[in-house]
Amino acid sequence: MEKTSRDPAMTDVARLAGVSHQTVSRVLNNHPNVREQTRLRVKAAIKELDYRPNRAARALVTGKTQLIGVVAQNSTLYGPASLLSAFEEAAGEAGFAVSVGRVKVLDRDSIAAAVERHRDQRVAGIVVIAPNSSAADALADVPAGVPLVTVDGDPDRPTPLVTVDQAMGAFEATKHLIDVGHETVWHVSGPADWFDAAGRVDGWRSALDATSAEVPPVVAADWSAASGYRAGQMLARMPEVTAVFCSNDHLALGVLRAMSERGKNVPHDVSVVGFDDVPEAAYFIPPLTTVRPDFAAVAHETLGLLLEQISDGETTRPRRTVAPTLVKRNSVAPPPR
Amino acid sequence: MEKTSRDPAMTDVARLAGVSHQTVSRVLNNHPNVREQTRLRVKAAIKELDYRPNRAARALVTGKTQLIGVVAQNSTLYGPASLLSAFEEAAGEAGFAVSVGRVKVLDRDSIAAAVERHRDQRVAGIVVIAPNSSAADALADVPAGVPLVTVDGDPDRPTPLVTVDQAMGAFEATKHLIDVGHETVWHVSGPADWFDAAGRVDGWRSALDATSAEVPPVVAADWSAASGYRAGQMLARMPEVTAVFCSNDHLALGVLRAMSERGKNVPHDVSVVGFDDVPEAAYFIPPLTTVRPDFAAVAHETLGLLLEQISDGETTRPRRTVAPTLVKRNSVAPPPR
DNA sequence: GCCGGTGATGTTAGCGATAACACCAGGTCG
DNA sequence: CGACCTGGTGTTATCGCTAACATCACCGGC
Numbered sequence: 124m125e126k127t128s129r130d131p132a133m134t135d136v137a138r139l140a141g142v143s144h145q146t147v148s149r150v151l152n153n154h155p156n157v158r159e160q161t162r163l164r165v166k167a168a169i170k171e172l173d174y175r176p177n178r179a180a181r182a183l184v185t186g187k188t189q190l191i192g193v194v195a196q197n198s199t200l201y202g203p204a205s206l207l208s209a210f211e212e213a214a215g216e217a218g219f220a221v222s223v224g225r226v227k228v229l230d231r232d233s234i235a236a237a238v239e240r241h242r243d244q245r246v247a248g249i250v251v252i253a254p255n256s257s258a259a260d261a262l263a264d265v266p267a268g269v270p271l272v273t274v275d276g277d278p279d280r281p282t283p284l285v286t287v288d289q290a291m292g293a294f295e296a297t298k299h300l301i302d303v304g305h306e307t308v309w310h311v312s313g314p315a316d317w318f319d320a321a322g323r324v325d326g327w328r329s330a331l332d333a334t335s336a337e338v339p340p341v342v343a344a345d346w347s348a349a350s351g352y353r354a355g356q357m358l359a360r361m362p363e364v365t366a367v368f369c370s371n372d373h374l375a376l377g378v379l380r381a382m383s384e385r386g387k388n389v390p391h392d393v394s395v396v397g398f399d400d401v402p403e404a405a406y407f408i409p410p411l412t413t414v415r416p417d418f419a420a421v422a423h424e425t426l427g428l429l430l431e432q433i434s435d436g437e438t439t440r441p442r443r444t445v446a447p448t449l450v451k452r453n454s455v456a457p458p459p460r
Numbered sequence: 461m462e463k464t465s466r467d468p469a470m471t472d473v474a475r476l477a478g479v480s481h482q483t484v485s486r487v488l489n490n491h492p493n494v495r496e497q498t499r500l501r502v503k504a505a506i507k508e509l510d511y512r513p514n515r516a517a518r519a520l521v522t523g524k525t526q527l528i529g530v531v532a533q534n535s536t537l538y539g540p541a542s543l544l545s546a547f548e549e550a551a552g553e554a555g556f557a558v559s560v561g562r563v564k565v566l567d568r569d570s571i572a573a574a575v576e577r578h579r580d581q582r583v584a585g586i587v588v589i590a591p592n593s594s595a596a597d598a599l600a601d602v603p604a605g606v607p608l609v610t611v612d613g614d615p616d617r618p619t620p621l622v623t624v625d626q627a628m629g630a631f632e633a634t635k636h637l638i639d640v641g642h643e644t645v646w647h648v649s650g651p652a653d654w655f656d657a658a659g660r661v662d663g664w665r666s667a668l669d670a671t672s673a674e675v676p677p678v679v680a681a682d683w684s685a686a687s688g689y690r691a692g693q694m695l696a697r698m699p700e701v702t703a704v705f706c707s708n709d710h711l712a713l714g715v716l717r718a719m720s721e722r723g724k725n726v727p728h729d730v731s732v733v734g735f736d737d738v739p740e741a742a743y744f745i746p747p748l749t750t751v752r753p754d755f756a757a758v759a760h761e762t763l764g765l766l767l768e769q770i771s772d773g774e775t776t777r778p779r780r781t782v783a784p785t786l787v788k789r790n791s792v793a794p795p796p797r
Numbered sequence: 798g799c800c801g802g803t804g805a806t807g808t809t810a811g812c813g814a815t816a817a818c819a820c821c822a823g824g825t826c827g
Numbered sequence: 828c829g830a831c832c833t834g835g836t837g838t839t840a841t842c843g844c845t846a847a848c849a850t851c852a853c854c855g856g857c
Contacts, residue, residue: 129523132813143837148815156834175580179525180813182516183842186466190559204541211562220581222527222557225548243512244557349743380717406686469843480807485845493804517843521812 131172140168151176182245191219191429192241195252196229200346201401202319202371202416203252206274209422210250217426222246229258238265248429250274255317270432272425277318283432283441285425289319292414292447293326296368296396298333299412299449304457305366305394307336311354311378313346313370323370323398344374351377358393359385365393365458372397372404372413379407379454390456400450410452420445468509477505488513519582528556528766529578532589533566537683538738539656539708539753540589543611546759547587554763559583566595575602585766587611592654607769609762614655620769620778622762626656629751629784630663633705633733635670636749636786641794642703642731644673648691648715650683650707660707660735681711688714695730696722702730702795709734709741709750716744716791727793737787747789757782 137144142161149157150165157165168174182188191214195207211221222244224237234251241249248270253259259277273284300308310327313320324341331338342358344350351374358364359381369375375397382389389395389409397404400415424443431437474481479498486494487502494502505511519525528551532544548558559581561574571588578586585607590596596614609620637645647664650657661678668675679695681687688711695701696718706712712734719726726732726746734741737752761780768774 129812134813144813145815145838146836149836152815156836158835161835175582177520177813178580178582179516179519180842181815183514183520183813183844184815186842188516190557208562211560215561215577220527220559220577222559223548224552225545240552240557243515245512245515347740347743349740403684403686406684466842471843481843482808482845483806486806489845493806495805498805514843517812518845519812520814520843521845523812 130177131174132177133174136165136168136172136174139172140165187433188245188247189219190244190246191221191426192238192244192246192249193221193223193252194226194234194237194241194249195223196226196254196258201373201399202418203254203275205418206252206421209418210274210425213419213422213426217430219247219426229253229255229261231257231261231264234258234261235264238269242269247433248272250425250429251276253277254319255314257316259318270429272429272432274421274425275319278322278442281441283428285421285428285443285445286318286322287416287421288444288446289322290326290329291444292398292416292449293323293368294330295326295447295449296398296412296414297327297330299451300366300368300394300396300455301330301334301336303394303455306458307331307339308366308368309339309342309358309364311342311344311351311358311367311369311374313344313374315343320370327368344370346371346373348373348377348380351375352381354378355381356385358382359387366395366455367393368396368398370398372399372401372407372411375404375411375413375454376407379409379411383408390454392459394455394458396455404450405452407454409454412452412455413450414447415450416447417445467514468511469514470511473502473505473509473511476509477502524770525582525584526556527581527583528558528763529575529581529583529586530558530560530589531563531571531574531578531586532560533563533591533595538710538736540591540612542755543589543758546755547611547762550756550759550763554767556584556763566590566592566598568594568598568601571595571598572601575606579606584770585609587762587766588613590614591656592651594653596655607766609766609769611758611762612656615659615779618778620765622758622765622780622782623655623659624753624758625781625783626659627663627666628781629735629753629786630660630705631667632663632784632786633735633749633751634664634667636788637703637705637731637733637792638667638671638673640731640792643795644668644676645703645705646676646679646695646701648679648681648688648695648704648706648711650681650711652680657707664705681707683708683710685710685714685717688712689718691715692718693722695719696724703732703792704730705733705735707735709736709738709744709748712741712748712750712791713744716746716748720745727791729796731792731795733792741787742789744791746791749789749792750787751784752787753784754782 133144133147137147147165150162214221224240226233226237250272252274254275273282275286276284297308312324342354344354355378375395382393387393397411397413400413404411404413470481470484474484484502487499551558561577563570563574587609589611590613611622613621634645649661679691681691692715712732719730724730734748734750737750741748741750
């Protein structure tokens with residue numbers, strides 16, 4: 124009962140299977156030149172010993188780790204949090220572990236420090252979730268040579284980037300409202316320095332332009348339900364407002380509440396559309412029509428882009444967008460006549 | 461301009477500093493027997509080369525990684541998410557990286573799989589955030605010998621555990637309501653299989669018992685604002701209800717909305733207290749009196765417990781609770797007369 | 798002034814994997 | 828029928844670090 128006996132190593136497996144450790148290595152790495160019978164013997168030995176390869180040893184000799192570093196804000200916002208989950212899952216499937224470096228604020232110093240920590244870990248690549256401009260600016264400091272993909276970052280920067288097609292989602296949401304008969308659509312926007320918010324403003328505006336609808340002023344808010352509520356209180360007072368597209372579902376929730384307090388019925392008096400499709404959106408009163416970003420797809424694209432850089436050093440098509448889908452529920456109706 | 465030149469290794473630093481690589485190692489590990497002057501020379505060389513120790517090599521020879529695995533639910537709930545952030549921060553300060561293994565549902569198989577993935581990574585220790593009974597049950601499968609700490613887990617299980625003192629927080633919240641004059645306090649509870657929820661029920665009940673107040677039936681809900689709203693609609697109809705303690709802030713938000721819709725003023729007609737102190741709580745209408753758990757403290761205790769196990773193999777005092785604090789805002793007042 | 802102790806440093810031997818090459822049997826080909 | 832390939836396997840060197848031991852100068856005590 125030797126408690127201290129170390130974990131089995133490759134040589135232990137080799138001895139048990141009656142081969143050399145190198146053959147074990149070949150089996151593990153799926154090299155072609157191993158006889159089927161040998162392969163089976165080795166696999167049996169691996170199973171019997173509950174052998175697991177030592178990643179440190181492998182990393183030492185190959186010079187590569189199976190670790191991906193993610194830099195994300197210390198945030199509980201739905202979008203970033205979902206993205207992170209999805210990415211962890213995708214990376215896990217590809218045999219990579221994910222080391223998360225949270226950052227309190229997305230400023231230059233914090234991001235640089237997080238990136239440094241990851242480089243200390245010798246991660247194979249780094250993903251930065253950089254949804255606003257201060258974060259994007261910080262990326263200028265990241266030394267070249269480290270495979271890096273930005274998610275939700277600055278579309279105008281030349282780094283490899285994956286993002287939800289915000290403009291497209293906003294366009295479809297707005298178009299949908301116009302298609303059911305609204306003359307124009309008002310917009311409650313997220314913080315101006317967030318690319319997501321900016322993209323949604325763009326999409327909204329171009330949908331209005333495309334149909335020559337009048338473009339009302341943007342109602343600026345942050346992402347919170349509270350600010351949506353304040354925006355909604357204002358909009359509820361204006362009889363000409365029949366349709367509102369909100370930059371996220373929480374804002375929409377606030378608008379919904381404000382409308383209901385002022386006796387406006389959604390959707391019959393005012394239609395409301397959100398963005399994100401948070402889990403609760405289907406349980407809002409009324410269930411919210413909203414735009415659903417495909418976080419799993421974003422995660423997969425991100426991982427793909429990163430793995431390309433890791434193996435080739437280069438990458439084709441370094442910018443990828445993922446199309447969101449409009450989820451129709453009960454918060455949209457034709458305008459009152 | 462040799463792009464391919466490998467990263468500097470310890471011998472490179474040694475050569476530049478005119479010492480042996482072992483001396484460099486000693487400097488890096490803060491061994492006492494190095495002359496100050498030598499230490500400075502080595503540090504200068506490290507800086508000049510931007511040398512960073514190869515963790516894989518170190519892990520290989522020491523048999524230990526600087527990685528901690530966390531198993532957490534794929535969740536955006538405030539409590540777990542905050543805890544995770546706090547833990548990542550604490551671990552980072554201690555020089556550990558954190559590898560997160562998300563799990564979709566907290567069942568036996570998923571948790572076992574996540575633990576296996578972490579063991580493949582040869583993590584130094586594992587933290588499981590196991591806030592409900594199915595998760596806690598799954599821990600029975602984790603093989604002994606892996607340093608493991610449970611957070612928010614089953615208080616009745618003998619494994620090392622760190623948790624917020626839910627009962628104490630609930631006790632204080634309830635006591636506060638009674639102290640300002642309420643005859644009794646109603647409780648809107650979280651899901652029964654969550655330990656947090658159960659602990660809060662216990663604390664509430666014992667505060668009532670301590671003052672011989674009548675114990676009304678528990679109003680069961682999940683964690684969502686929607687369920688809090690439904691509970692609130694019921695409570696608002698009952699004139700004898702003057703004080704409500706909610707198991708989290710989202711429930712409280714729902715109750716607040718239901719009260720306001722029925723024309724009940726908070727705090728003058730009904731007092732409401734929450735739990736969690738989510739960032740928005742101060743912006744609720746009215747600003748919410750609530751119980752703030754100290755997630756940073758939980759994270760530090762967890763890390764401490766884990767590091768003890770990692771180094772000693774054993775641990776003293778394997779159960780730790782962290783006291784929350786009552787944050788008084790404007791949702792509590794004496795009952796109407 | 799020799800001896801043992803001590804502080805500062807160097808030397809050597811692995812940790813557990815992969816890469817590169819060596820080797821050997823058996824088949825192919827001129 | 829010997830040179831040559833080729834699939835299957837073993838041998839050896841190596842990655843970058845730490846542990847353990849070796850070395851050496853210098854100290855104080857008897």
